[in-house]
Amino acid sequence: MSTSDSSVNVAANFLRPILEADLQSGKHSRIVTRFPPEPNGYLHIGHAKSICLNFGLAKELGGVCHLRFDDTNPAKEEQEYIDAIKADVNWLGFQWHGEVRYASDYFEQLYAWAVYLVEQGKAYVCDLSPEQARQYRGSLTEPGKNSPFRERSVSENLDLLTRMRAGEFPDGSRALRAKIDMASPNMNLRDPILYRIRHAHHHQTGDKWCIYPSYDFTHGQSDAIEKITHSICTLEFEDHRPLYEWFLEQLPVPAKPRQYEFARLNLNYTVTSKRKLKQLVDENYVSGWDDPRMSTISGFRRRGYTAASIRNFCDMIGVSRAGGVVDLSMLEFCIREDLDNNASRAMCVLKPIKVVITNYPAEHTLTLQLPRHPKRDMGMRELPFEREIYIDASDYEENPPKGYKRLVPGGEVRLRGSYVIRADEAIRDADGNVIELRCSYDPDTLGKNPEGRKVKGVIHWVPAAQSVECEVRLYDRLFSTPNPDKGDDGEASESFLQNVNPESLVVLKGCRAEPSLLQAQVGDSFQFEREGYFCLDSVDSKPEALVFNRTVTLRDSWGQA
Numbered sequence: 001m002s003t004s005d006s007s008v009n010v011a012a013n014f015l016r017p018i019l020e021a022d023l024q025s026g027k028h029s030r031i032v033t034r035f036p037p038e039p040n041g042y043l044h045i046g047h048a049k050s051i052c053l054n055f056g057l058a059k060e061l062g063g064v065c066h067l068r069f070d071d072t073n074p075a076k077e078e079q080e081y082i083d084a085i086k087a088d089v090n091w092l093g094f095q096w097h098g099e100v101r102y103a104s105d106y107f108e109q110l111y112a113w114a115v116y117l118v119e120q121g122k123a124y125v126c127d128l129s130p131e132q133a134r135q136y137r138g139s140l141t142e143p144g145k146n147s148p149f150r151e152r153s154v155s156e157n158l159d160l161l162t163r164m165r166a167g168e169f170p171d172g173s174r175a176l177r178a179k180i181d182m183a184s185p186n187m188n189l190r191d192p193i194l195y196r197i198r199h200a201h202h203h204q205t206g207d208k209w210c211i212y213p214s215y216d217f218t219h220g221q222s223d224a225i226e227k228i229t230h231s232i233c234t235l236e237f238e239d240h241r242p243l244y245e246w247f248l249e250q251l252p253v254p255a256k257p258r259q260y261e262f263a264r265l266n267l268n269y270t271v272t273s274k275r276k277l278k279q280l281v282d283e284n285y286v287s288g289w290d291d292p293r294m295s296t297i298s299g300f301r302r303r304g305y306t307a308a309s310i311r312n313f314c315d316m317i318g319v320s321r322a323g324g325v326v327d328l329s330m331l332e333f334c335i336r337e338d339l340d341n342n343a344s345r346a347m348c349v350l351k352p353i354k355v356v357i358t359n360y361p362a363e364h365t366l367t368l369q370l371p372r373h374p375k376r377d378m379g380m381r382e383l384p385f386e387r388e389i390y391i392d393a394s395d396y397e398e399n400p401p402k403g404y405k406r407l408v409p410g411g412e413v414r415l416r417g418s419y420v421i422r423a424d425e426a427i428r429d430a431d432g433n434v435i436e437l438r439c440s441y442d443p444d445t446l447g448k449n450p451e452g453r454k455v456k457g458v459i460h461w462v463p464a465a466q467s468v469e470c471e472v473r474l475y476d477r478l479f480s481t482p483n484p485d486k487g488d489d490g491e492a493s494e495s496f497l498q499n500v501n502p503e504s505l506v507v508l509k510g511c512r513a514e515p516s517l518l519q520a521q522v523g524d525s526f527q528f529e530r531e532g533y534f535c536l537d538s539v540d541s542k543p544e545a546l547v548f549n550r551t552v553t554l555r556d557s558w559g560q561a
């Protein structure tokens, strides 16, 4: 079965058969997955892979998926991120089961379980400073050493933990640790921290807590509380799995979820790290998290990428345990494929020069009916043809290169959906630049070829008086090197910021759009003929001052550069 929205190839997903087998065997009667973002930034294309996987598999197999904010770090988290994440998941086409959940909803239960571990002699309060604790921890090649506080009595530990919670101690002065094995080859099992002291305000729990549970002490138990059947995460958590299971073994949890890991998505020319994306925002390399050059879901949406094409992309890359770097052109392929099928055609002249059709009557307007799509029935649009029109400056050449099929002095070209015109004369300004063309049209050529002459070129145009002035923003890849951490020469750069593409945004003002584009709505996609795919900018476009974003070019031009 496929959830694909179109004809793209759906690659293998090694988790699907595992979940299917668990349903078949009766181990689980219903699949419950979760998507657990930390609200410390906006979601990016890597998260889209995890969303499509968790929500997609649950949907496909008749199960449900939870949205749970993994909000254990009050310092870096904000309500703005929570709102953006919810909007992005919905926009991608998924709905979580029940209310949005927060790990912080479980703080009281987690604390009770911490007390339980202390009572069982499986956790202790440690007074080593963070620096000392690091030294005691050992390394990958050396075992750690037991903390001198490891053998504290249960009653002393309970007393200290209660006072930690009551706010008696300063940040970093103590921590609650599990008592596992300081010699374990797996560093995660060397008496990991369960609670840290942090006198910080939390966006959900306010000032109720001054101790916060660690990621490891929170994640698996939250899965258990929600009776998640398959806890799917990325491979960097593989080494945490023994600890995940240790907690589920030691604690009286209501369910024992299983953790599975898959390879994260890496995309060339792109960063997929919230920390780096935040740096781009904070240091003003982009206009915000939703800048159309950002690899965030909200940036892609503003750029005009569609949810269906992102889902198709995620289907196409598949899910495995083998890492690798996916080519950005694959994502762009999915965007083009979707937009080619679904975007209305329109004309917009990006670098206009005026053309006066000298043999066309001044007061006359012919209203042409042009299809919105060449292959599908999407209705018609009206386009007025007048004596004065605009064409693109690059569609007229006095010294044409070989094979040039557009307008040349004395030559003919077809105006898309309209007549054939001939260039008779060029008007120049004082510096010799062409500022206007005088042309004549052949009245016998509307919708048909002129008798005995072959006109090869077709160019786009708009009427002069009845077109709409607009701004067009041409976006390109944000990084000019495939691995943004490395320069052109493949050597590591000091910072990924050095490889930001200086031409990733080109703003064109004074462009002219056909009048039907006055009806454009945020969320509509257009193919501006011969120019690419475009959409209205959801932030800056106003009815009296339209701004269009280029979503993607018509063809992949990066490979040919």
Ligand code: ATP
Residues within 6 Å of the ligand: 035, 036, 037, 038, 039, 045, 046, 047, 049, 050, 232, 233, 234, 263, 264, 265, 266, 272, 273, 274, 275
């Ligand atoms: P970042 O490194 O950007 O901060 P993260 O993994 O810390 O990402 P979380 O908010 O913790 O971000 O992620 C929520 C979920 O999304 C996790 O299950 C995580 O494994 C998954 N995820 C994050 N990045 C990727 C990626 N590049 N590919 C696939 N899944 C990802």
Ligand code: MG
Residues within 6 Å of the ligand: 038
């Ligand atoms: Mg994280």
